[in-house]
Amino acid sequence: MRFIRRNLLAVVAILVLIYLFIPIAVVAILSFNKPSGKFNISWTQFSTDAWTNLCGVPGVCSSFVTSIQIGIIATIVATALGTMIAFALVRYRFRGRSTTNLLIFLPMATPEVVLGSSLLALFLNLRFPLGQWTVVIAHIMFIISFVVVTVKARLQGLDPRLEEAARDLYANPRSTFRYVTLPLVAPGIAGAALLGFSLSFDDFIISYFNAGTLVTFPIFIWGAAQRGIPVQVNALATLVFVIALLIVLGSQVVNYRRRRKLVST
Amino acid sequence: MAGAVRQVEDLHLLNLTKKFADVAAVDDLTLTIPAGSFFALLGASGCGKTTTLRRVAGLEDPTAGAIKIGARDITDLRAFQRPVNTVFQSYALFPHLDIFENVAFGLRRRGIKDVKTPVNQMLELVELSAMARRKPTQLSGGQQQRVAVARALINEPDVLLLDEPLGALDLKLRRQMQIELKRIQHEVGTTFVHVTHDQEEAMTMADTVAIMNAGRIEQMGNPAAIYELPKTVFVANFLGQSNLITGTAQGRTGDDILVSAHGRTYVVPAARSTAGGDSMIVGVRPEKMTVLDAVDGHRAPDAHNKVLGRVTDVSYAGVSTQYQVRTPWDQELTVFEQNVIVGDRCSVGDEVLLHWSPEHTFGLDGVQDVHAGASPELVDLEAAASALESRGA
Numbered sequence: 001m002r003f004i005r006r007n008l009l010a011v012v013a014i015l016v017l018i019y020l021f022i023p024i025a026v027v028a029i030l031s032f033n034k035p036s037g038k039f040n041i042s043w044t045q046f047s048t049d050a051w052t053n054l055c056g057v058p059g060v061c062s063s064f065v066t067s068i069q070i071g072i073i074a075t076i077v078a079t080a081l082g083t084m085i086a087f088a089l090v091r092y093r094f095r096g097r098s099t100t101n102l103l104i105f106l107p108m109a110t111p112e113v114v115l116g117s118s119l120l121a122l123f124l125n126l127r128f129p130l131g132q133w134t135v136v137i138a139h140i141m142f143i144i145s146f147v148v149v150t151v152k153a154r155l156q157g158l159d160p161r162l163e164e165a166a167r168d169l170y171a172n173p174r175s176t177f178r179y180v181t182l183p184l185v186a187p188g189i190a191g192a193a194l195l196g197f198s199l200s201f202d203d204f205i206i207s208y209f210n211a212g213t214l215v216t217f218p219i220f221i222w223g224a225a226q227r228g229i230p231v232q233v234n235a236l237a238t239l240v241f242v243i244a245l246l247i248v249l250g251s252q253v254v255n256y257r258r259r260r261k262l263v264s265t
Numbered sequence: 266m267a268g269a270v271r272q273v274e275d276l277h278l279l280n281l282t283k284k285f286a287d288v289a290a291v292d293d294l295t296l297t298i299p300a301g302s303f304f305a306l307l308g309a310s311g312c313g314k315t316t317t318l319r320r321v322a323g324l325e326d327p328t329a330g331a332i333k334i335g336a337r338d339i340t341d342l343r344a345f346q347r348p349v350n351t352v353f354q355s356y357a358l359f360p361h362l363d364i365f366e367n368v369a370f371g372l373r374r375r376g377i378k379d380v381k382t383p384v385n386q387m388l389e390l391v392e393l394s395a396m397a398r399r400k401p402t403q404l405s406g407g408q409q410q411r412v413a414v415a416r417a418l419i420n421e422p423d424v425l426l427l428d429e430p431l432g433a434l435d436l437k438l439r440r441q442m443q444i445e446l447k448r449i450q451h452e453v454g455t456t457f458v459h460v461t462h463d464q465e466e467a468m469t470m471a472d473t474v475a476i477m478n479a480g481r482i483e484q485m486g487n488p489a490a491i492y493e494l495p496k497t498v499f500v501a502n503f504l505g506q507s508n509l510i511t512g513t514a515q516g517r518t519g520d521d522i523l524v525s526a527h528g529r530t531y532v533v534p535a536a537r538s539t540a541g542g543d544s545m546i547v548g549v550r551p552e553k554m555t556v557l558d559a560v561d562g563h564r565a566p567d568a569h570n571k572v573l574g575r576v577t578d579v580s581y582a583g584v585s586t587q588y589q590v591r592t593p594w595d596q597e598l599t600v601f602e603q604n605v606i607v608g609d610r611c612s613v614g615d616e617v618l619l620h621w622s623p624e625h626t627f628g629l630d631g632v633q634d635v636h637a638g639a640s641p642e643l644v645d646l647e648a649a650a651s652a653l654e655s656r657g658a
Contacts, residue, residue, distance in 0.1 A: 164324050165357040167344040169371035169416065176345075179370075183361045 024241060031234035038228030050231035054239075057230040063220035064236055070132060070207075070216065071200040074139035079193045081140070082147025083185075089148070090155040107145045115142065116209035123210060130212025138206045143196040150195060154188025201240075273300040273456055274335030276321070276424050281330035283316050290316040292480035294330070298424075298458060298473075303450050305459045305471035309503070309638075313480040314460045318426050321458065322351045334423050345374070350417035351426040355433065356409050358401035364388070364412055365397040371420040387419045390449065407438045414446070418453060427459040431466060443470050464504050468492070476500050478638065492550075496539045498629055499638035501548050508554070508598045509635045510547045510572070514540065522628060527594045531570045531626065538628025546629040552601040553625035556588055559616035569620040574598065576615045586610060590617060 004011060030040055034047035055061035088094075089101060107115065119138050123130060162184065166176040204218040211219060221233055281294040291313040298304045306314040319325040321332055323344035331340045339347050350371070358367050368387055369380040377383075388394045391411040401409055410430060417425055430446070431439045447470055450457045461467050467474050468488040475485040476499070484491055484500045492505055501507035512526025522538055524531045524545050531547045538545070549570070556576075557565055565571055577597070578589035581604075588600040588611065600619060611617055 159355075159357065161353055161355060161357040162359060164344070165351070165353055165359070166370070166374075168322055168324065168349075168351045169420065170345045170374040171370075172343075172345050172374075175374055179374075180359060 027234050028238040028241070031231060031238045033231060033234075035228075035231065040229055040231050040234065050235040054232055054235060057232050059215060059220055060230065060232045060236065063215045063217045066132070066214065067201050067217035070135055070139060071197045074136050074143055074200045075193050075196040077136075078140045078143035078196050079147050079189060082144045082192065082196075083151050083189055085144070086148045086151035086155055090152055104145050104148050107142045108149075112142075112203075112205040116206040119206065120209040130210055131214050134210040134212070135207050135214060135216065138210050139200040139203060142203075142206065143199055146195055146199060147192040150192035151185065151188050154185050158184055273423060273454060274337075275300045276456060276458070277331075277333040278317070278321070279331040279333065281317065281320060281332070282328045283313070283320060283325060284328045289313075289480050291320065294480070294482065296475065296482060296485070298456060300456055301454050302472045303447070303457045303459065303470060305461060305467035305474045306477055307461055307464060307467040307474055307504070308477035310462055312477045314462075314477045315428060317477075318351070318428055318458065318460045321424065322349055322426055323347045324351075348423040349426060350420050350422040350424075351428060352410075352413045352417050352430045354429045356401075356413040358409055358412055358416070360401055363398050363400055364393060364404070367401065367412055368416045368419055370416060375420075383419055387415045390418075390452065391415045391445075406434050407442060410434065410442060411445070414449065418449070418455065421453075422455060424456045424458055427457060429461055430459070431461075431463075439466070446470065468504070474504075476503060478503075494537055494627055495548070496629070497637075498546060498633040498635055501627070501629065501638070502636070503638035506551055506599055507548045508551060508600075509629070510596070511631060511635060512545055512547055513631075514543045514545050521623065524628070527592070529571065532568070532623040533626045533628040534623060537626065540628045540630045542631070544631025546631050546633070546635060548627045548629055549621050549625055551587075551599040552585070552603075554598075554600045554619045554621045556590075556600055556602055556611055557618045557620065558611060559618050562618040565618060565620040566622075569622055570626055571618055571620045572598065573616070573618055576611050576613050576617055579611065579613055581610075588617075590619060 030043070031050055032046055032048060033040055033043055034045040034049060035041070036044045050056070085100075085104070089097060089104075116138070119134075119141075120130075123134050128134060158181070162180055163176055166180040167173075171179060202218065204216075204222060207216050208219055208222070215223070217236075221229060224230060224233065276298040278294055278296040278298075281291050281296075282289060283291040294313075294317060306317060308314045316325060320327060320330075323339075323342060323346075327340060331338060333339065334348065339349075359370065362370070365384055365388070369384045372380045372383060385394065385397075388397055391414060393408060393411055393415070396404060396408060396412075401412065404412065410433075413430070414427075427446075431442050434442060443466060446457075459467070459471060471488060473486065474488045474491060476483045476491065478499050483503075484496050491500060495501035495504065495507065498509065501509060510526050510531070512524040512531065515523045515525050515530065517523065517535065520535050522533045522535050522540075522545070524533055524547050526547060533545070533547060540546070547570070555565070559573065562571075562573075572590075572592055574590035574592045576588055577591045578587075580587045583604070585601045585603050588602065590598045590600060592598060598619065
């Protein structure tokens with residue numbers, strides 16, 4: 001009893017972490033399963049079939065690649081546009097600034113079903129052929145909001161005196177941006193891009209409305225779920241998770257090393 | 266660069282005006298700052314001193330006026346084109362660059378290829394060579410301050426601007442940095458323009474002090490000269506403390522003006538008076554006065570100015586004792602007396618005679634508010650005290 005009371009915080013934290021990671025663990029474990037029937041639900045036998053033959057099921061890999069392509073294009077465009085909007089909103093006073101600030105939040109607040117179906121109606125009315133580009137356009141539209149919000153927060157936290165100091169030290173406006181503003185805002189932009197990519201890669205509802213015959217990874221899984229999800233999906237999902245984990249760990253290690261180096265000098 | 270004699274030129278500010286929504290932060294300011302001097306702009310917050318500095322740096326757009334270095338007009342040059350560098354109040358070191366790169370920043374922007382030698386020299390000058398590869402956040406306040414100075418000085422500016430550079434440091438470190446800055450200024454010979462609200466800092470560091478009030482220069486000159494002979498009530502109260510007695514000029518005897526106030530006549534040398542009309546303020550610094558027990562009053566020299574009063578407070582502070590003396594017309598005078606007397610000091614309630622030499626007396630124009638420039642707490646305290654008294658009465 002006393003042990004629990006003393007370590008209550010740690011115990012609760014561990015419980016929450018377990019709660020968060022159980023689904024991921026189940027997905028990862030089942031990627032090594034050899035299901036007896038169509039449904040990969042219960043454990044039958046250990047096997048690495050799915051891992052050695054990742055693209056073994058028709059459509060898995062092509063949909064995966066499609067999603068990554070869409071994610072990269074949408075992220076690049078949305079990050080560029082969103083960063084510029086954030087700079088404009090923070091740095092300049094202009095008419096309609098507060099309105100713009102408000103409108104930027106709308107795509108985040110609107111239910112995705114509404115957004116997806118309205119966009120579909122728009123594309124159909126314009127006779128715009130549905131496919132990869134309609135999905136890209138839709139993703140850019142909702143990712144921009146997240147980029148603007150993230151970059152804006154970073155910019156607002158930037159001491160304006162740093163840019164004044166740069167100007168004072170012979171940096172013209174272009175160099176000031178290149179050597180002071182950009183490096184200081186870069187972590188915010190990078191964070192916004194990562195968030196944007198994961199939102200795009202993950203999106204099902206808006207994509208489903210506007211994809212036409214195109215199959216993205218989430219749409220593939222949705223379709224497969226009717227007939228039984230192939231084990232390869234688990235393997236790919238685990239792969240994505242592991243890559244994300246490695247990126248995070250890598251950046252932590254780099255930071256840690258840098259700090260150690262600085263302390264020792 | 267250290268020790269080398271460089272050609273430096275005077276900095277001229279001509280009819281400088283800066284308005285923020287019709288309120289003049291700097292009001293028609295004309296000023297020449299001599300080449301190679303350590304110049305302090307002293308004033309309370311909001312007096313326009315920082316605005317003046319930012320105008321010189323090019324960080325604030327002008328409303329009117331001109332800025333020249335020697336014969337060169339730099340009024341319309343942008344900040345990055347001016348041969349002027351700034352040490353910012355919060356240092357504004359670039360957090361993403363290490364100390365070496367912070368110091369090298371200005372050289373690199375000007376396309377100078379070999380930055381290693383000058384940067385290392387500069388870091389040596391400010392005694393931070395060992396810290397070259399650290400990030401600003403890993404340095405102490407005093408070290409960051411020296412980096413800020415090095416980062417500005419390495420560009421060999423014609424004028425170095427310092428915006429309250431010691432404001433963020435604790436008292437002990439501030440004293441150290443004052444000496445340090447003086448040494449650096451002596452070594453590089455650049456004109457330093459130092460903005461501060463700390464009068465002691467301005468007096469100990471600067472060759473020339475300009476006291477600013479409401480966008481104008483009240484008085485400018487050598488710190489000792491200003492202290493000994495303030496020309497306005499604001500200066501008398503803002504730089505150090507003063508005892509100011511309001512009176513009326515009665516005429517002259519020789520080189521002296523006779524002023525009558527509260528039934529006594531005071532002698533003010535005409536050369537030490539800035540009064541225009543008959544209404545005059547007689548001023549004297551607290552340490553120039555001598556306290557005598559009233560019964561020993563005859564020992565005061567005849568030629569001295571005198572005031573009778575009652576001691577209301579005595580505070581012993583080691584080197585000196587501070588007396589508060591209330592005059593018959595209910596004015597509090599302050600006296601500092603060096604603790605060289607053997608025996609009894611005056612105590613609260615004693616009737617005393619204060620006397621001081623006419624040579625230490627200064628005359629001010631009587632149409633000014635006698636509280637101008639006094640620290641607001643003091644004025645508030647006095648107001649509160651009189652409010653209390655009137656309620657008790």
